[in-house]
Amino acid sequence: MSEVNHDDLLNVDNIHTFIGQFHILEGVSVRVKKGSITVMLGRNGAGKTTTLKSIIGLTPPREGKIIFDGMEIQGKRPYNIANLGIGYVPEHRAIFRQLSVLENLKLAERKKGDFERSSEFIFKLFPDLKRLYKLPGNHLSGGQQQMLAVARALVPENKLLLIDEPSEGLAPILIQQMMEAIETLSHTTTILLVEQNFIMASQLAKQYVIIDDGKSVSSGSIKDLVLQPEVIHRYLGASIKTRKELEMEHGSEE
Amino acid sequence: MDRRNKRILQTTLIIVVVLGIIVSLYLYAGQRAFVSTIFSGLTLGSLFFLVAAGLTLIFGLMDVLNFAHGSMFMLGAYIGWQFYTNPTFIFGVAPLALAFGTGVMFISVLKPYLIAWNLTPRMQKLLPTIAYILAAVVIVFAVLGFDILGLANTAMVAMTTTTVGNPLAEISPQEPLAEFWIRPVLMMLGGLLIAFGSSKPGDKTQYAPKENLGKAMLLPAILLVVTVVSIFIRESAPVSVLLMNGNIRFLLSILVSVAFGFVFGAVIEIILIRPLYARPTFIILMTLGLSYVIRELVQFLWDPLTYQMARPPLFAMPGKAASIGEWLQNGNSTIDILGATVPTYRLFIIALGIVMFALVTLLMTKTRLGMIIRAGVQDPEMVEAMGINVKSVFTLVFALGVALATLGGIGAAPFLPVQPLMGDAYQTQGLITVVIGGMGSYVGAFVGAMILGMARAFGDYFALKLSLSPAIAEASTVIIMVIVLLTRPQGLFGSKE
Numbered sequence: 001m002s003e004v005n006h007d008d009l010l011n012v013d014n015i016h017t018f019i020g021q022f023h024i025l026e027g028v029s030v031r032v033k034k035g036s037i038t039v040m041l042g043r044n045g046a047g048k049t050t051t052l053k054s055i056i057g058l059t060p061p062r063e064g065k066i067i068f069d070g071m072e073i074q075g076k077r078p079y080n081i082a083n084l085g086i087g088y089v090p091e092h093r094a095i096f097r098q099l100s101v102l103e104n105l106k107l108a109e110r111k112k113g114d115f116e117r118s119s120e121f122i123f124k125l126f127p128d129l130k131r132l133y134k135l136p137g138n139h140l141s142g143g144q145q146q147m148l149a150v151a152r153a154l155v156p157e158n159k160l161l162l163i164d165e166p167s168e169g170l171a172p173i174l175i176q177q178m179m180e181a182i183e184t185l186s187h188t189t190t191i192l193l194v195e196q197n198f199i200m201a202s203q204l205a206k207q208y209v210i211i212d213d214g215k216s217v218s219s220g221s222i223k224d225l226v227l228q229p230e231v232i233h234r235y236l237g238a239s240i241k242t243r244k245e246l247e248m249e250h251g252s253e254e
Numbered sequence: 255m256d257r258r259n260k261r262i263l264q265t266t267l268i269i270v271v272v273l274g275i276i277v278s279l280y281l282y283a284g285q286r287a288f289v290s291t292i293f294s295g296l297t298l299g300s301l302f303f304l305v306a307a308g309l310t311l312i313f314g315l316m317d318v319l320n321f322a323h324g325s326m327f328m329l330g331a332y333i334g335w336q337f338y339t340n341p342t343f344i345f346g347v348a349p350l351a352l353a354f355g356t357g358v359m360f361i362s363v364l365k366p367y368l369i370a371w372n373l374t375p376r377m378q379k380l381l382p383t384i385a386y387i388l389a390a391v392v393i394v395f396a397v398l399g400f401d402i403l404g405l406a407n408t409a410m411v412a413m414t415t416t417t418v419g420n421p422l423a424e425i426s427p428q429e430p431l432a433e434f435w436i437r438p439v440l441m442m443l444g445g446l447l448i449a450f451g452s453s454k455p456g457d458k459t460q461y462a463p464k465e466n467l468g469k470a471m472l473l474p475a476i477l478l479v480v481t482v483v484s485i486f487i488r489e490s491a492p493v494s495v496l497l498m499n500g501n502i503r504f505l506l507s508i509l510v511s512v513a514f515g516f517v518f519g520a521v522i523e524i525i526l527i528r529p530l531y532a533r534p535t536f537i538i539l540m541t542l543g544l545s546y547v548i549r550e551l552v553q554f555l556w557d558p559l560t561y562q563m564a565r566p567p568l569f570a571m572p573g574k575a576a577s578i579g580e581w582l583q584n585g586n587s588t589i590d591i592l593g594a595t596v597p598t599y600r601l602f603i604i605a606l607g608i609v610m611f612a613l614v615t616l617l618m619t620k621t622r623l624g625m626i627i628r629a630g631v632q633d634p635e636m637v638e639a640m641g642i643n644v645k646s647v648f649t650l651v652f653a654l655g656v657a658l659a660t661l662g663g664i665g666a667a668p669f670l671p672v673q674p675l676m677g678d679a680y681q682t683q684g685l686i687t688v689v690i691g692g693m694g695s696y697v698g699a700f701v702g703a704m705i706l707g708m709a710r711a712f713g714d715y716f717a718l719k720l721s722l723s724p725a726i727a728e729a730s731t732v733i734i735m736v737i738v739l740l741t742r743p744q745g746l747f748g749s750k751e
């Protein structure tokens with residue numbers, strides 16, 4: 001079923017994941033080509049976050065294989081998986097609120113000197129963080145927290161970034177900034193991105209995979225997807241928002 | 255801005271009320287009684303802190319409420335007292351415990367090979383069971399005939415005579431090395447068997463790389479060396495320890511107690527708590543049960559008696575010192591502070607509490623481990639997803655927490671009667687401290703402990719002065735807890751979550 005493809009940095013092969021006794025993922029396959037952005041689409045509750053958590057090992061799959069960089073990683077402990085070179089940016093800006101910006105970044109070091117090496121790049125990407133580096137995380141605004149969450153994954157050298165809904169709840173201007181940052185990152189790192197904002201996603205990503213009801217139902221090149229409005233409508237339906245709708249929704253925020 | 259003003263107002267109000275209470279107590283009790291009660295309060299507060307610090311860190315990080323913490327405090331007192339009074343028993347048991355630990359630690363070396371075995375599912379289940387049964391047999395065989403009870407009895411005799419006679423005379427002859435060596439060897443075999451069983455041979459879903467085998471060898475190798483050394487010094491060490499200066503011996507007792515607490519805590523976390531993280535209620539029941547097991551074990555080893563540990567020479571000479579200089583020179587048992595007579599050993603306990611608070615603060619704010627703990631209190635999964643082995647951090651924190659409790663125990667031993675129930679009051683007060691200070695906050699634990707210590711001390715003072723029931727002091731701490739819970743449910747320093 002899955003022929004070996006050396007372009008694939010990550011190959012999630014038909015995984016089944018349970019949370020407690022709930023069968024959440026019932027066959028998800030995702031392939032991420034080296035050196036590009038792959039976007040994961042799907043309605044709320046489809047299983048996108050659970051797929052990312054299965055990859056990083058927080059909700060290990062009960063069946064199926066996950067091959068990263070030529071190595072089977074399913075069943076390994078999350079810290080082992082992360083140390084292979086996977087950075088995880090969780091949804092809802094899950095930074096450490098009791099820690100300062102600097103401590104959040106320092107904590108992400110996997111070996112000494114990681115932060116020294118990467119700080120210049122990080123602060124160029126998110127200049128706000130440099131200004132705020134002494135503040136505790138819970139004093140940051142939503143947008144700043146999201147930037148910190150992404151920045152944290154950039155401290156160690158990662159081959160793959162898993163980024164879960166980075167634009168969620170941000171003002172349009174910040175969404176734009178975030179997307180530009182992710183575009184910059186994609187020049188040096190492979191990215192698997194979960195993004196509800198279809199317009200943004202289609203501008204950034206080369207490949208897509210759609211998750212629906214715990215199964216991966218469609219995947220391929222994003223160029224092809226744009227030409228299939230019936231697929232978009234069927235699986236993404238209400239979750240697709242045009243830029244205009246987004247702006248109306250978030251206009252009053254921040 | 256409005257919120258800020260409100261906070262400033264609140265803080266001022268609290269400061270005014272606290273100052274008011276202090277001044278009226280001072281005026282009411284008079285300087286002498288006030289000062290000496292304050293020092294009693296600080297002493298109790300320091301001991302409460304040593305218990306509560308571990309409780310609160312362990313709860314904050316792993317959501318584990320350790321109901322055996324008071325028993326571990328008590329165990330720390332016994333171990334330290336035993337080492338101070340007559341270390342024969344401890345040096346006699348150490349080789350066995352160390353050998354067993356060495357065997358268990360070889361798991362990190364064995365595991366990568368064992369899980370690669372090709373076994374049928376049935377064998378995968380059967381092999382660990384066989385290993386555990388064999389381990390039990392081997393261990394019983396190693397210990398059987400070993401005169402644990404006899405040694406403990408000697409220790410007791412030594413204790414009752416130390417104050418008068420020479421403990422050296424009480425050391426009983428021990429099994430010669432030519433016969434003894436087989437016991438640690440068997441214990442090590444038992445440990446290896448347990449390591450074999452718990453590494454689940456053939457279970458390929460586990461992950462254990464062979465690459466870092468050199469690193470994995472390090473700890474067992476060190477332990478092996480220590481074990482061998484402990485076998486050879488078993489007979490000579492007790493004598494040399496007893497010949498030491500009493501103050502140094504006391505310092506060593508503290509170190510032994512802390513080291514014991516650390517290892518004991520690590521072992522408990524790995525063997526008993528780790529398998530239960532998914533079932534929090536089971537953990538509570540398990541720690542409750544463990545507290546009884548520890549108490550029974552102590553009664554078995556040392557008999558259900560009450561011992562009084564002699565104070566080290568620095569705090570032993572009868573008579574009151576006029577100044578700190580005089581005390582340090584002569585080793586007086588009391589000292590004059592602002593007209594009040596304060597036992598010098600209390601100053602030691604207070605210093606212990608304050609120094610440990612400073613060290614915990616340094617650990618939490620200045621080290622990477624502290625950063626990991628603070629982050630883990632909020633979201634251990636995310637810490638793990640960043641590449642940090644959270645399980646081993648859990649073990650480390652549990653071990654450190656228990657080490658603080660055993661430190662409290664040996665600190666309290668020359669001050670409290672050493673008996674199997676001595677930890678119970680500290681368990682309760684520690685829990686109340688944690689609730690008052692806020693779950694997971696070490697600063698809260700310190701402030702809460704000092705508040706409770708003061709409440710106890712002044713409660714006792716008033717009970718005595720006004721001929722009330724002494725229960726009023728105990729009740730006062732509960733009343734404080736209720737007031738805090740009503741006004742600030744998350745505790746004084748707890749975060750809202």
Ligand SMILES: Nc1ncnc2c1ncn2[C@@H]1O[C@H](COP(=O)(O)OP(=O)(O)O)[C@@H](O)[C@H]1O
Pocket residue numbers: 019020022024042043044045046047048049050051
């Ligand atoms: N801890 C949990 N317990 C039970 N069900 C869960 C849990 N976490 C997620 N789910 C369920 O799993 C499904 C997928 O969730 P998720 O992966 O978060 O979706 P998405 O990220 O695509 O919005 C949802 O139906 C959700 O209700």
Ligand SMILES: [Mg+2]
Pocket residue numbers: 048049050091164
């Ligand atoms: Mg999600």
